[in-house]
Amino acid sequence: MSRRTVAELSRSLAKGEFSSTELTRDYLARIRAHNALYNAYITVTEDLALAQAAAADARRARGEHGPLTGIPLAHKDIFCIQDVLTTCGSKMLANFVAPYNATVVERFNAAGTVTLGKTNMDEFAMGSSNETSYFGPVRNPWDPERVPGGSSGGSAAAVAADLCAMATGTDTGGSIRQPAAFCGITGFKPSYGRISRWGMIAFASSLDQAGPICKSAEDAALMMNVMAGPDSRDSTCVDSAAPNYMTSLNDPLKGLRIGVPKQHLAKGLGAEVEAALQAALKVFEGLGATVKEVDLPNNHLSVSAYYVIAPAEASANLSRFDGVRYGYRCANPANLEDMYKRSRSEGFGNEVKRRIMVGTYALSAGYYDAYYIKAQQIRRLIKQDFDKAFQEVDVIIGPTTPHTAFKVGEKNDDPVTMYLEDIYTIGVNLAGLPGISIPAGSAKAPNGKPLPIGIQLVGNDFAEARVLNIAHQFQQHTDWHLQRPEV
Amino acid sequence: MVWETVIGLEVHVQLATKSKLFSGSSTTFGAAPNTQAGVYDLAMPGTLPVLNEQALRMAVKFGLAVDAEIGRRSVFDRKNYFYPDLPKGYQVSQLQFPTVGKGSLQITLEDGSEKVIGITRAHLEEDAGKSLHEDFEGLSGIDLNRAGTALLEIVSEPELRSAKEAVAYLKKLHSIIRYLGISDGNMAQGSMRCDANVSVRKLGATEFGTRTEIKNINSFRFVEKAILHEAQRQIDIIEDGGRIIQETRLYDDDRDETRSMRSKEVANDYRYFPEPDLLPIVIDEAYIESVRAELPELSIAKRARFVSQYGLSDYDAGVLSSSREMADYFEEVVKICGDAKLSANWVTGDLQALLNKSDLEIEQSPVSTQRLGALIGRIKDQTISSKIAKTVFEALLGNTHSVDEIIESQGLKQVTDTGAIEQLVDEVIAANPEQVAQFRAGKDKVFAFFIGQAMKASKGKANPEQLNALLQQKLKA
DSSP states (O other): OTTSOHHHHHHHHHHTSSOHHHHHHHHHHHHHHHHHHHOOEEEEOHHHHHHHHHHHHHHHHHTOOOTTTTOEEEEETTBOOTTSBOOTTOGGGTTOBOSSOOHHHHHHHHHTOEEEEEEOOSGGGOOSSSOSOTTOOOOBTTBTTBOOOSSSHHHHHHHHTTSSSEEEEEESSSTTHHHHHHHTSEEEEOOTTSSOOTTBOOSSTTTOEEEEEESSHHHHHHHHHHHOSOOTTOTTSOSSOOOOTTTTTTOOOTTOEEEEEGGGGSTTOOHHHHHHHHHHHHHHHHTTOEEEEEOOTTGGGHHHHHHHHHHHHHHHHGGGOSSSSSSOOOSSOSSHHHHHHHHHHHHSOHHHHHHHHHHHHHHSTTTTIIIIIHHHHHHHHHHHHHHHHTTTOSEEEEESSSSSOOBTTTTTTOHHHHHHTTTTTHHHHHHTOOEEEEEEEEEEOTTSOEEEEEEEEEOSTTOHHHHHHHHHHHHHSOOGGGOOOOO | OOEEEEEEEEEEEEOOOSBOSSSOOBOOTTOSTTSSOOTTTTTOTTOOOOOOHHHHHHHHHHHHHTTOOBOSEEOOEEEEOOOTTOTTSEEEEOSSSOSBOSEEEEEEOTTSOEEEEEEEEEEEEEOOOEEEOSSSTTSOEEEOSSTTOEEEEEEEOSOBOSHHHHHHHHHHHHHHHHHHTSOOOOTTTTSEEEEEEEEEEETTOOSOOOOEEEEEEOSHHHHHHHHHHHHHHHHHHHHTTOOOOOEEEEEETTTTEEEEEEEGGGOOOOOOEEOTTSOOEEOOHHHHHHHHTTOOOOHHHHHHHHHHHHOOOHHHHHHHTSSHHHHHHHHHHHHHHSOHHHHHHHIIIIIHHHHHHHTOOGGGOSSOHHHHHHHHHHHHTTSSOHHHHHHHHHHHTTSOOOHHHHHHHTTOOOBOOHHHHHHHHHHHHHHOHHHHHHHHTTOTTHHHHHHHHHHHHTTTOBOHHHHHHHHHHHHHO
8 A cells, every 4th residue: 555646545545445544554664674775764753653643543533634634754854843853964963853843844744644754865955865964875766776866865765665655855956856856756846935944954045945755746736735835934935825736737738838948958968868858748749738949048057156055055054053052062172162163073074064165165255246146146147047938938848867866976076076967956946946856767777777767847936836737747648657666 | 632532333222122033032131041032042943033023113213213214125134153142153134235224313512512423324133142151160151032132233423523422422312212112221231232433533634543342331421431441542552652453342340441352353254145034124115104103202303392382491491301201201290280381490400309319210200290290280379389399399208198188287388368477577577676677777688587587487388479568568667
């Protein structure tokens, strides 16, 4: 039963084919059997899960359930859950038990979902391979020699290996979409401001956005119905009520105008990924869509702008980890300065320290205009490029990543090569747009194992419902999203 | 050599909001350490700020009171530095786009002349917590109750030219924020804190000298003393051929001196950048007008009204409008007794003397407006004389008897019965034949002697006009 989509599980629970408690026990057993290999979970909250499952079964018995009541999920370890260890993948917070619930967690709890645990992630969400986690790398369920992507690698691997029915993720520069592509699942980053950030540990506040990681666009719509909506605790969360994302899933695609950025088909894109993209475009054309080329002339600047803005914000966001009130504190500090220096030197990993230094530099007197202000100008240009493209097309489709999942350790020596893996996803964050990665093909690794390929669908501001509709229609006519690794 | 002191003040005013600038935590002063710090104030991971609208309203109110430009789009910034009582490692403030822009304030100098002092800006920011260095045996304690409290930092132009002017400006500011009800302005409790930028230059010079900043001065008196001391220190250095170092100094009121805290030349780079967790505040005309409608009558307008409405002298009107509490007290008394001039005399005279003696503010007055009004009413209706009124005023202290009860029980009622006064006059004339002879010989001055004797005999209760008339009549007979 654990290999089904959320929509299927929801129907089965409704029919009484099995209880949430049985389903939860099944997932917990799978976690026990397989997590040692994949390292997808940092914390498994077995007692909490069983208590919530029992409560969900009672709710169903009383008829007070929603579609997600009793569905087991995993939260990325970036979301605060009251009284549960919340590490953000860092030694700095390896002992941190959150005193409150994130809005996203609160909303899933209210919907009656079952929390199986907290998933592994790149430290403070900084990474594209889940190798920067203090709790060790996550393994890709399609090929454990390979990375699952990052930073939401634990959530993606857990969904792909059926160690949960669905998971939450966060995406600052591609951290939901890239792991979804590498793991052959569906990952959706909504528009900036659509989901509250309250209780989500900040990496880069103007870019961070929560979203669903799951097995289908329909599942993503079910999750969005819980996650999206205004929150008075987050000033950057939009005030308008979220629509019901399920109602438009089956809208026809006839007349849909698809734009393919010419910059995405240029040098650097792997042949297998390009082939999968072209095949996917044929599917859309078969559904009545037209395809044309669009221009995103400043896309090549997105990685550079991102690696100024995100570290700049991070350098301030991570200042609170100072050893004073909670989290890691070095042993026997000689004085205040020694406590700061050693707590932060010992508590943060190399990638986090690298970005704090880059961000601090970019904000320093004498460099602020040349880096931070310039990067903000580029950010506006990138947004304008998208605005212009959306005057001509309804959705922009391209690859999610240039290549399929790489091997653990393969790109560790050169951070810039690793950063460039996010070339197709970063611009979407800078522009604040909704983007989904869905499985659209498969490549073969040298060891013969199949490796999933993802394509990315980007919509206009707050066009979440449309993006989910387009992705769902694709999945109604293809079966890439139904393929599972052998666990 | 004649030296001129140049002063600019940065005043931090703690706004009287119920909750903090960006969180719902209470702001009550004096609670047990760390009991008023919520998850945002503690900088728990994942927490976010939400602007307190009341604080914004107060800032705009202040801006309107000093005729300032209101920023139509103000932006919060992060000011980054590490300190244990700064939980987030940055302070949320406003750098480039403050809520309140250029404005001005009129102060009255000692010679009675007016001077307009420019206000550069006033911006909203959050307060830090407190580091406690005592009672922890070599360690430091942190109290985050104050962390996140709303502050309005009001920056003046360097247009103050003496310690006295600086104090006059500060007092005026104090009066305005209390008039507006946006802060209690209590300097001892830190709800109004003053940093002074001080430099000296030769009189007539156009360039400013190198300035020092004196931090956290916590009373009007210390502001004056600290500036006087610092200006003299700088003059001494320059006259000895030295050079002033731009630095931050701390005023030590025990020793009456300033001493160096840290040099600005190696100052922190605060790496300001726009706070991404908050949207820019957009203020439209309608909002400004709604705040303007709430503005109370301020001291300048009140002073003018006191002159025109009550016929007070400009001086009395100035004294009575110097604080909202004083003005309200005065008007309350007028309402009760119906005599503005007598009320003005009593409030600025006997009452003020009493308050000064007991070191009390008017809102702590031991004599309520009701009782002072009643007392003046009895002078007006001639139940008692002005002189006896002073006795009654004294008698009001330390009990809750009404004015009438005191007049009654102590037999202080004025004697207006002509027969009784006539008897007094006859007795005084009979007892002082020598003075009677002198008066009748043309020595008019002796008349005052008879008034005094008769008053004494009546224990001050005789109606002075009647007494006067009868004495005149009998002595000349």
